[in-house]
Amino acid sequence: MNLLVVGLSHRTAPVELLEKLSVPGGDLPELLHRLLARPYLAEAVVLSTCNRVEVYAAVSAFHGALADIGAELADRAGCDVAALASHLYVHYDDEAVRHAFRVAGGLDSMVVGEAQILGQLRDAYAVARDAEAPGRLLHELLQQALRVGKRVHSETGIDRAGQNVLTAALSLGTQRVAGTAAEEWLPGRRALVVGAGAMGALSAATLSRYGVGELVIANRGLDRARRLAGHHGGRPVGLTDLAGEVAAADLVVSATASTGHVFGTELVAEATRLRGDDPLLLLDLAVPRDVEAGVAELPGAVVVDIEQLGSSLDSADDTSAPAGGALASDLGGGSARPAAPAASAASFAAEGSVPAAERIVADELDAFLGFLRSANVAPTVAALRGRADDVVAAELRRLAQRRPELTDAQRAEMARTVHRVVQRLLHQPTVRVRQLAAEPGGDRYAEVLRELFDLDVADGVAAEAIRVAPTESRPISGTEVREDGEIG
Structure with missing residues (x-):
């Protein structure tokens, strides 16, 4: 068996395509079973986040497995394989291991060094285990990747400088809405966090540290909203109360798993009308997006979503190609897009932390390949x-x-x-x-x-x-x- 990674991310695909391919947690077991029903895949793990969708597989033949995975992804996206191929990156054997380790260490993230990906990878592995999708090869790879990621974060301090997607979005958003830094604009403001999952929890913790004046947690399940609000001195509400809470908030952070829009144009238009001259900052950190596209055109509404954030952060050279890239001709299309290196870490990672993290990945890669x-x-x-x-x-x-x-x-x-x-x-x-x-x-x-x-x-x-x-x-x-x- 050989290792194969096929995926796409915010650097290789538009957010519209990521939205189509995004796999909610409840749908993962079905996709895993579909992949394993393919002739060339013996094991599989699917990692789906707001910034990437990746299939990790143990395969019996490279070309056959690449075609199998491409067909499943194209079917989910509702497009031809050839149309999808230009957005895919492919890593095989040694490079598949390297990619897994770099992902776990936050080196391939939108914000280099962010810590959330480690928890997301752990969750993807847990779901796959419950579905009995990984065999011994992927068990060893994913467990080692998690250990490598934890080592990178604990030994380099890369996450202390890089923080996470939320802090980058806050920085971009407060500059747009007020021309100032987040730490200057947020204290005393009213903040609404929609969604009580991992990103919602991170948002609540971060906003509390910034000293917001009022923190409201909105969630479909009120019990989870109560628990999260209790941790951070916030106020829990249900989604039925959303309209009034949006009008009262200075900042909205939305990160739900909804397949439809949480914030429609009409809802936000009414909120901005009630706010008068006070601008409303909306950070949409969900994929699929929680905020309807038309909201960004409303007077008084400033929207920052994953696509805008990626455009702001990504200074990587898209033409560079690391070893391990494969041709999309194997999927029936033109040339595949090679896996791009991570966005520049200069503004988000401490000096020396990224090279130190890369050295850890290289050392762990050598040891794992030897194993x-x-x-x-x-x-x-x-x-x-x-x-x-x-x-x-x-x-x-x-x-x-x-x-x-x-x-x-x-x-x-x-x-x-x-x-x-x-x-x-x-x-x-x-x-x-x-x-x-x-x-x-x-x-x-x-x-x-x-x-x-x-x-x-x-x-x-x-x-x-x-x-x-x-x-x-x-x-x-x-x-x-x-x-x-x-x-x-």
């Missing part, structure tokens, strides 16, 4: 030991036929002695071949063993040799985003 190479030789080693056991058993049977006078105790002692001799002879070579196999190009040692001893190792067995401890014994629950927006 995979070593695991790939395990079936050959097992086959060699099995061949030795078969030879020993055959010789002991012949000896028993030639020397029938031997007692059971004597035969048992002879068997133990012969097995010890064989195991000692094999121990050093098999340990050494595992060590050598972990190095680049180490797979040739397994090939030599198979050739020398005429070993039969079935195709695909190597990937199954990756030994992963049960999930319960490899804790990742500590890798999460708490309500205060920090890594736990």
